[in-house]
Amino acid sequence: MAASRIGPNMTQIAKAVGVSSATVSNALSGKGRVSADLVEKIRATAAELGYVPSNAGRALRTGRSNVLGLVLPDISNPLFPQIAQAMEVAASNAGYGVLIADSRGDVTTQTQAIARLIERGVDGLVVIPRRGTRIGSVSCPVAMVDTPSTPGNTVSADHWEGGAEITRHLQDLGHRNFLFVGHDQASNVQNDRIGGMKAALGSDTRHQTIWIETLLNAQPDRTSLGLMDHVKSGVTAIAAVSDLHALRVLTELQTAGIKVPQQVSVTGFDDLVFAPVVTPSLTTVHMNMTQIAQIAIAALITEIETPRTIDPNIEHKNGAAVSHTVKADTSKVSMELMVRASSGPAVSPATPSPNGEIL
Amino acid sequence: MAASRIGPNMTQIAKAVGVSSATVSNALSGKGRVSADLVEKIRATAAELGYVPSNAGRALRTGRSNVLGLVLPDISNPLFPQIAQAMEVAASNAGYGVLIADSRGDVTTQTQAIARLIERGVDGLVVIPRRGTRIGSVSCPVAMVDTPSTPGNTVSADHWEGGAEITRHLQDLGHRNFLFVGHDQASNVQNDRIGGMKAALGSDTRHQTIWIETLLNAQPDRTSLGLMDHVKSGVTAIAAVSDLHALRVLTELQTAGIKVPQQVSVTGFDDLVFAPVVTPSLTTVHMNMTQIAQIAIAALITEIETPRTIDPNIEHKNGAAVSHTVKADTSKVSMELMVRASSGPAVSPATPSPNGEIL
DNA sequence: CGCACTTGGTTAATCGTTTAATCACGTCAT
DNA sequence: ATGACGTGATTAAACGATTAACCAAGTGCG
Structure with missing residues (x-):
């Protein structure tokens, strides 16, 4: 607490104004009964002295740290920047800080990371789960951000509907023969995306699915x-569950001399940073991380700040509360289709166009 | 501090063992004078009761929070996952937590974010600066991770040497006519990379440089x-300052029917997540973020934990210490060339190969 | 006029840990 | 034998903010 060692505390403000430190506390927090002009004077001198409240003192007394933990199991997730930023903004707007924890995809490291966060006294946890993530018994509320079909999910993008939008878009362009590209068959998110893609297909279409991990194994x-x-x-249309895989598809096709989108359309998911700048720019689905973060953080904070006498939803084991995930009013946030240059009208598969005829 | 509300504190351990709470503190920290068997007994009961120390109590007393702030100005930086993970690992190995702060590239938001970190009582700051980042007067040590030519830099990869390795590699392949692709002419990192590239060129080579931002403006x-x-x-060789731009180059060439690397070689920088999976896989330069993070965090923590009576290096202004960046023993970490499929032997520019002849 | 009530403020305890100061008690040297 | 000293433990005072309990004085009303 380097800042606090230097700066003034409430007692010093109290002395300067000529009141008790309790009055200063009440004035600044607006909780007790303090006359308006005194509030004004206290605020002024606090500002003048450059007062910054000590989080440690407050945390010790109130039992709350005003810090949330962000748990990212799969650090290599290219969405991480977006997620972290959105969470940080939403949290800091609500007066909370964000402590990060990640664990090179390893489950035991993961558990330790969560334990560290708890020991640091976080008031709540935001967890972005990936394969195998299990939240054991933790003594604070947890917001789970994954996909609606994940049990215990608090809020997430509507991956299913996003997938449906992709295939509707491609069908509108005339495509009837699809290849879906997934990576990890165990992923809830990916299954939802591909599930949505398939669900929106008309009866006159054909489709296959390949899983990269299976191929690699x-x-x-x-x-x-x-x-x-x-x-x-x-x-004629290849839809991947992520821009990363779409990029792989795109470059493989281009290397083989296939024109995108003249011969084959390619779509991705997530609107990663490179999606707009590759050639052709990538048609994909954008998720509103800002909104998701706001909802997740809001639900979490509501739970944290709701005074609890006895919560029947919490089972106790060894005297510690076990994990309880919070739920939000809105649990699905719609995704936005970003139509770019990598998807175009379908050509008849019977009459393959000569190389470069269109471009 | 949800955990602390539930669990036992030192007083309870003291009562259980039959000693004073001060003895418990001394036993657990190993600082005071406590007999060996008593230490053992206290350790045992602490573990048995599931004691976890209260960070708030400790922070209040010691004036240190054991939390570091990580400041990422440019959140869209695709390197962010690597940076965040490496920092978190290095910090938590040293017993510190990591609080993140970012600010959509905006300088004023940035300043506010830093202020929030300070108010939360971080013991130190790790700053990854980007264009325009200025660290004003802060009251804690700062580690600056950018590039060796940045004034005040604490540690970073040796971007210059990385650039040199790239052009040496390409020259070994026979390339003599280079195009360098940068994004932002004001970036120290990018200038170092291109500077290194140019410095390693032989006298029989030609080169030009384009800046994407300038083109876009x-x-x-x-x-x-x-x-x-x-x-x-x-x-015959196009070297970009980032994999992101290399990807842009690669797809633009492929779309135009140019074969990579048969006709033109393309290289990037940073070894981003997509570099190995695009076709052709991208030759690039990898930075050892883990090592950089370790050095930065170590330097920061040394500064934090060194007892200071009066530090002559710190000038005081309005009673608050102004920014002081720490320096590390090693300030340059070498980068590793990753030779992949996007770079190959140069063809004579005088005899352009017919389309697809080689593949 | 006196009682209840509101307003505006103070006192003092408390959160959990650390640590300087102190103390009790053997031991050792003089 | 006694003062000096080392050892092992205790006491008590912080750190800074919050808040329940309390109090003084003014107001309204029967």
């Missing part, structure tokens, strides 16, 4: 996804 | 970087 040293085979068999 | 709605003109004029 079978042949660990492969670099190609074997997309050409699918293109030759008539696929 | 001139024609805000342009999508192409006009690379074809350069290729036609004989450029």
Whole structure:
């Protein structure tokens, strides 16, 4: 608390104004009964002296740290910047700080990281789960941000509907033969996205799905996804569950001489930073992280700041409360389709266009 | 401090063992004089009762929060996940937590974010500066992680040498006509990288440099970087200051029908998550963030934990100490060249190869 | 006029940890 | 034997903010 060692405390303000420190506290917090002009005078001298409240003192007395923990299991997630920023903004607007914890995807490290956050006295946890994440018994409220189909999910983008929008868009362009590209078959998010894609398909369409991880497990040293085979068999639209995989698809097709979108349309998900600047710019689905963060943080803080006498929802084990995830009014935030240059009208698979005819 | 409300405190341990709370404190911290067997007994009962120390109580008494602030001005930085993870690991190994602050690239928001961190009582700050970042007067030590040529830099990768490695690699492959692609001419990091690239060039080479931001300012709605003109004029190697821009270059060339690396080699910087999975996989330069983070955090913590009576390096202004950046023993961490598929032997520019001849 | 009530403020205890000051008690040297 | 000293533990005072309990004085009303 370097700042506090230097700056003045309430007692000094009290002395300067000529009142008790309790009155200063009441005036600044607006809680007790203090006359208006005295409040004014206290505020003024506090500002003049450059008073900054000591978080430690307040935390000790109130039992709350005004800090939330952000748990990111999969650090390599390219969405992390967006998530972290949105959470930090939402939290700091509500007067909370954000302590980060991540653990190279490892589950035990993960548990330790959460324990560290708890020991640091966070008032709540925002958890972005990935495969295998299990939140054990923690003694503070938890907001889970994943996908609506995840049990205990607090809020998230509507991945299912986002997937549906993608295939509707592609069908409107005339596409009838789809290839869906996923990475990890165990991921709830990816399953929701592909589920939505499939659900919006008309009856006159064909589709296949490939999972990159499965392919890699079978042949660990492969670099190609074997997309050409699918293109030759008539696929005209390839929809990936992430921009990262869409990029992989795009570059593989381009290297093989396939024109995008003239011969094959490619779409992604997440609107990552590179999506608008690659050639052709990537049609994708954007998630409103700001809104998701606001909802998650709001739900969490409501739970934190609601005075609890005895909460029947919390089971006690060894005297400590076990994990309880909070729920929000809105749990689905709609995603926004970003139509760019990588998706275009379907060509008839029967009459493949000569190379570069259109461009 | 949800955890502390539930769990036992030192007084309860003291009561259980039959000693004073001061003895418990001494036993657990190993500081005072306590007999060995008593230490053992206290440790045991503390563990048995599930004691976890209250950070608030400790912070209040010691004046230190054991929390560091991580300041990321440019949140869209795709390197952020790596940075955040490395910092968190290094900090938590040293017993510190990491509080994040970012500010949509805005300088005033940035200042507020730093102020919030200070008010939360962080013991130190790690700052990753970007254009325009100025650290005003802060009352705690600051570690600056940018590039060696930045004044006040604490530690960073050796961007200059990384750039040199790139051009040496390309020259070894026979390239003699280079195009360097930067984004922001005001960036120290980018200037160092391009500076290193140029410095390693032999006298028999030609090179030009383009800046994306400058191009965009001139024609805000342009999508192409006009690379074809350069290729036609004989450029065989295009080196970008970031994988993001290398990706832009790569896809633009591919769309135009240029084969990479058969006709033109492309290199990036940073080894971002997509670098290994695009086709062709991207030759780039990897920075050892883990090591950088360790050095930065170590320097910061040394400064924090060194007892200071009067520090002559700190000037005082209005009673508050002004910013003082710490310095580390090692300030340059070497970068590692990652040779992948996007760079290959140069073809003679005089005899352009027919499309697709090689592949 | 006196009682209840409101307003505006103070006192003092409290959160949990650390640490300087102190103390009790053997031991050792003189 | 006694003063000096080392050892092992205790006491009590902080750190800074919050808040329940209390009090003084003014106001309204029967």
